[in-house]
Amino acid sequence: MAHVGATLERLAAQDPNRTAVSDGRRALNRAELLELVTASEVLLAQKAAADRVLVTTGEAVEALGRLLAAARSGRAAVVVDPAHLERHGSRLRQSIGPLFEDWTDISFDSRAVPEEAPKPMAPGPSTPFYIGLTSGSTGQSKAFQRSHRSWTESFRLADEAFGLGADERVLVPGGLGHSLHLFGAIHGLHRGWRVDVVRSFQPLAVLRRMQEAMSTVLVTTPTQLRLLAIAGDREGLRLHCLRRLLISGAKWHARDRELVAAVFPQAECHEFYGTSETSFISHRGPADLYSEGVGRPFPGVELEVRGQDGKALPVGQDGEVWVRSPLLFDRYVMGDEPMTRSDAGWLTLGDRGRVDDEGRVFLAGRGGRMIVTSGLNVFAEEIETVLLEYPGIAQAAVFGVPDTLRGARIVAAVQLADPALAQADLRRHCLARLERAKVPRSFHVAEHWPLTPGGKPDLQTIGAWVLEQEEADAGVSDRSKA
Structure with a gap:
């Protein structure tokens, strides 16, 4: 060979x-x-x-x-x-x-x-x-x-x-x-x-x-x-x-x-x-x-x-x-x-x-903030950059939450500069700029955006809140997120 x-x-x-x-x-x-x-x-x-x-x-x-x-x-x-x-x-x-x-x-x-x-x-x-x-x-x-x-x-x-x-x-x-x-x-x-x-x-x-x-x-x-x-x-x-x-x-x-x-x-x-x-x-x-x-x-x-x-x-x-x-x-x-x-x-x-x-x-975890979804290695920063390109978004953070089909499901927390912004608008914006597998499955609007002492987004706190929102949605919804 x-x-x-x-x-x-x-x-x-x-x-x-x-x-x-x-x-x-x-x-x-x-x-x-x-x-x-x-x-x-x-x-x-x-x-x-x-x-x-x-x-x-x-x-x-x-x-x-x-x-x-x-x-x-x-x-x-x-x-x-x-x-x-x-x-x-x-x-x-x-x-x-x-x-x-x-x-x-x-x-x-x-x-x-x-x-x-x-x-x-x-x-x-x-x-x-x-x-x-x-x-x-x-x-x-x-x-x-x-x-x-x-x-x-x-x-x-x-x-x-x-x-x-x-x-x-x-x-x-x-x-x-x-x-x-x-x-x-x-x-x-x-x-x-x-x-x-x-x-x-x-x-x-x-x-x-x-x-x-x-x-x-x-x-x-x-x-x-x-x-x-x-x-x-x-x-x-x-x-x-x-x-x-x-x-x-x-x-x-x-x-x-x-x-x-x-x-x-x-x-x-x-x-x-x-x-x-x-x-x-x-x-x-x-x-x-x-x-x-x-x-x-x-x-x-x-x-x-x-x-x-x-x-x-x-x-x-x-x-x-x-x-x-x-x-x-x-x-x-x-x-x-x-x-x-x-x-x-x-x-x-x-x-x-x-x-x-x-x-x-x-x-224990893959390098950096990588999310493994449906066999693809996806990084949160790439999606956050795309979200922040939209004028109606003030802050954005992306996470992977457990999913029985994909291994992890991509979701986003956002803070809105425009209260009238709809999730459908965010999805269309992402679909135009990302491969479909990288588009968040859901968007959670956060009124409060906690920061670390160093002035960076407190991703651990925001991520825990996102997981709570996902679990609450699953409890009141019949959707499979498939």
Whole structure:
């Protein structure tokens, strides 16, 4: 596994007609995938493309082909979903440029390749190949860079931890702009497994795709898994083909286990904790599923809990989680994250937790004020900034409250400068500026806005008040907040 995509020729030679990737409308076999990737490499060479190339994820099959072409040619693919590109495109181009994005001259139907196609130098293990977007405690999107080694090692260690074999069929039920789903797809293509991606997440349709493809591995967030299990149970479906559930993006709750086991009776559940910057950190497999923690350190990963003085803490004490592994990202190439710090090969994102005497990891909280909702990492500051752009808002604070479906539900406390402002106005304002998943589900109007002695909003007091309001609303309302 010298570099990402290095296996495509061998796989195509072994079994050219075997399906490599499908989005439900378009499918490519291994030979066709190699032709698509090669034609894209030729285009990059002919146009003397910059070292960084833009790959949008609107068409998943093309996006995967372009990413692999960039990787194999020694370039880094900047992978962005269309919504992120619309919102952050200008900043992205200014920060990361020069950025190649002119794919218009290639015919993906004919994929005609010149006989003497230019052969780029093979990338090395430390060559950057992928740049993705993530948020941070500053509320500003950042772009992180990963090397070939960080993902090829992740492939190898994932195979070991999850017991993956040589003949898997992977289904990815979410957009490729999310690093969890992108990793699942590229891992599968690199290993020669069939990869199925979906155009939109409609639970029953996803289950039908899994049945048709005889999927053996599902890469999913807890929210997606819950919705799939609910839909499958309602229809009386039992997917005996599925052997592995790889779950990440938020905490998977015990309440869903029985339902998931009914719909996927043969599937082992593997929950893992990690980030875009670290890849895998810990893994909770079948033997640990009833633990309340996030499992044990992933194979190849060292984990240390440190105190404020930077020294390792004894077992059982809460502190800052630091990791060291060959899977870590290179750096941020756009923006910065003050919670992310390195020290002699070790890295922390500011997450807090502890390790027990059996080596199990327990998280007390993610770094900064991050809210994990529906598998997405969302930061309160970004939403507060948008709310404060509205003339009728004097103060704003955003929180995550417990939610059985999403893991956390985003809600906001606001102090109004305009008493006539309606919640519908706030929602429309947010929808025009934020991805839908980041828009608060409810807004609570506070007449009093407490401050700390330092003159900052007393977020602990305001947050407790918001939770009281949410509980009171739940007591007098029949709504599910779904």
